[in-house]
Amino acid sequence: MIAYTIRRFITLVVTLFLVSILIFAVINIIPGDPAQIILGTEATPETLARVRAKLGLDRPAVERYLDWLKNIILHGDFGRSINYDRPISELIASRLLVTGPLAGLAILLTMLIAIPLGIYAATHHNRPGDYGTMIFSQLGLAIPEFWAGILLILGFAVHWRLFPAGWFTSWEEAPLEALRSLFLPALALSLTRAAVITRLTRSSMLEVLQEDYIKTAWSKGLPSGAVIYKHALRNAFISVVTILGLQLGHLLAGTIIVETVFYLPGMGRLVMNAIFQRDLPVVQGVVLFIAAVIVIVNFIVDLLYGLLDPRIRYD
Amino acid sequence: MTEMRRFLKDINFVIGLILVMMVAGTAILSLFYTPYDPNRMEISARLQGPSKSHWFGTDHYGRDILSRVMRGAANSITVGVIAVGIGMSLGVLLGALAGYWGGWVDEATMRVMDVIYGFPAVLTAILITSILGPGITNSMIAIGIYNIPIFARLTRGNFLSLKERDYVLAARAVGQTDLAIIRKHILPNALSPLIVQATVSFAVAILAEAGLSYLGLGTQPPHPSWGRMLNEAQPFMGLSIWPAIFPGLAIAIAVLGFNLLGDGLRDILDPRLAHSPRSIA
Numbered sequence: 114m115i116a117y118t119i120r121r122f123i124t125l126v127v128t129l130f131l132v133s134i135l136i137f138a139v140i141n142i143i144p145g146d147p148a149q150i151i152l153g154t155e156a157t158p159e160t161l162a163r164v165r166a167k168l169g170l171d172r173p174a175v176e177r178y179l180d181w182l183k184n185i186i187l188h189g190d191f192g193r194s195i196n197y198d199r200p201i202s203e204l205i206a207s208r209l210l211v212t213g214p215l216a217g218l219a220i221l222l223t224m225l226i227a228i229p230l231g232i233y234a235a236t237h238h239n240r241p242g243d244y245g246t247m248i249f250s251q252l253g254l255a256i257p258e259f260w261a262g263i264l265l266i267l268g269f270a271v272h273w274r275l276f277p278a279g280w281f282t283s284w285e286e287a288p289l290e291a292l293r294s295l296f297l298p299a300l301a302l303s304l305t306r307a308a309v310i311t312r313l314t315r316s317s318m319l320e321v322l323q324e325d326y327i328k329t330a331w332s333k334g335l336p337s338g339a340v341i342y343k344h345a346l347r348n349a350f351i352s353v354v355t356i357l358g359l360q361l362g363h364l365l366a367g368t369i370i371v372e373t374v375f376y377l378p379g380m381g382r383l384v385m386n387a388i389f390q391r392d393l394p395v396v397q398g399v400v401l402f403i404a405a406v407i408v409i410v411n412f413i414v415d416l417l418y419g420l421l422d423p424r425i426r427y428d
Numbered sequence: 429m430t431e432m433r434r435f436l437k438d439i440n441f442v443i444g445l446i447l448v449m450m451v452a453g454t455a456i457l458s459l460f461y462t463p464y465d466p467n468r469m470e471i472s473a474r475l476q477g478p479s480k481s482h483w484f485g486t487d488h489y490g491r492d493i494l495s496r497v498m499r500g501a502a503n504s505i506t507v508g509v510i511a512v513g514i515g516m517s518l519g520v521l522l523g524a525l526a527g528y529w530g531g532w533v534d535e536a537t538m539r540v541m542d543v544i545y546g547f548p549a550v551l552t553a554i555l556i557t558s559i560l561g562p563g564i565t566n567s568m569i570a571i572g573i574y575n576i577p578i579f580a581r582l583t584r585g586n587f588l589s590l591k592e593r594d595y596v597l598a599a600r601a602v603g604q605t606d607l608a609i610i611r612k613h614i615l616p617n618a619l620s621p622l623i624v625q626a627t628v629s630f631a632v633a634i635l636a637e638a639g640l641s642y643l644g645l646g647t648q649p650p651h652p653s654w655g656r657m658l659n660e661a662q663p664f665m666g667l668s669i670w671p672a673i674f675p676g677l678a679i680a681i682a683v684l685g686f687n688l689l690g691d692g693l694r695d696i697l698d699p700r701l702a703h704s705p706r707s708i709a
Contacts, residue, residue: 127539128539128542128543128546131539131540131543132543132546135543135544136555139555139556139559140555140558140559150559251684251687251688252680252684254683254684254687255631255679255680255681255683255684255687256676256679256680256683257635257638257639257642257655257676257679257680257683258639259638259639259642259655259658260658260676260679260680263658263661263662263665263672263676264672264676266662266665267665267669267672271665271666363548366548366550366551367548367550369550369551369554369643370550370639370642370643373642373643374642374662384554385643385644387558388554388557388558388562388645389644391558393558396554396555396558400551400554400555403551404546404547404551407546407547407548408546411546
């Protein structure tokens, strides 16, 4: 296990390194002159020169890349935003207060919807309840999260006025209100994921329910609740937790769209505004941050997988 | 005939095929006929509900929603074809190189593929459009790039197992060139899973394009795109819900169709993979 962890850690570092090169290259090298992109075609030579100097574009790309990387690793410094004129790490940290809880709540809702549905489908295999759940799952996969968000706003915010939509109350002001304003976006994010996890819980449960030890538990006359929740679910859970973990990283990307639907001031809005305002250092910083979270979460899930299931051996 | 019956017995395949044909048929029809010009504005008739003259109602500029949804189908199908085409052609080429030759070619290709694979489609698109600018072409490139590692991994896996088969070894023994072996013996046998993946990737491409257009990074106004239509409908939802309903329904029908078709094809062409979970963008 230790050897595997070290090997996996080295792969993690190499992947992060490659990801950073890719992002830096796409933004700084491929377009030729980032200053031209930031200022547009009508910029005067003087303004171009000023922005070039501010971004350090007069230095070789390799030197700029190494500086960028060194500052991130040593000081957590992602550079400075052109439009906000503030450190990007500060911007990310403040927006993470919205995006982090949003992703967490979405994962929680995904589990609350998908696991009971998956168990229900598996225990009612090939019966109407199972078919109904599978239809829900197919529909969940077909409905884009931003349309789910729009429908939720229509129903719960415009029609019934049960939840707010379109603004965010800060955590310091009113924590419960802040949580309320994250509920609909989190639900929109969780529906697609719940469709995937429902299918997975169902198929894992169906597989586990065929195992000998489950048949033994039934034949011993254990109540069905104990067999399903104590024996079967515990083992079916391993693959479900793995996929849920892997979803966390992708959820961060999903928040970009959902935050736009609900006008939430999270990282998604930050990067979208940065694109339209051509604030390339912010795009570079936020994309690297999200990509790094995805790579690191995958690494942790990979290690947890071995801890959750002692049968898995790493050679 | 028995082959045909096998396809028609699969309920996922049949429903998926009907939905996909509906969407593709609408897309083709929209190139020759729409009830109104999809971009024609009629402010006096803005935000109307469904009626005899406007079956799906009108949007905030008084444009006919049905005509725009129809033309949006053509837009989505075009993006799907090109994005999956880019992903499949480059992915199969790289996967074939990695799987057939192995060694450092395999190692280097797959490491790069892993890095791209770690990027969700939206993030890839954000990176690309931040440099090249928003637009349908750039979003097709972005979705295409996102698809490359998916096809590369699939092709590599198939090539790794197929290249050890007796008939491939026999072809090599009689002196056939690598290119001939790949073209005549390996690729035809690796085709089924690729077809299944292409169908599922088509659904993902439609979703991704709609998402990018919703964000303003994909198809640009005034061209109709389902995602863009939803974005434009949102501020007027309190006045009329229809502009926010029909484009969303169109996306759901198209994605459902391709997903079911993919599931059906997988059950029929590659039963070993019948229960593997589907990834999402």
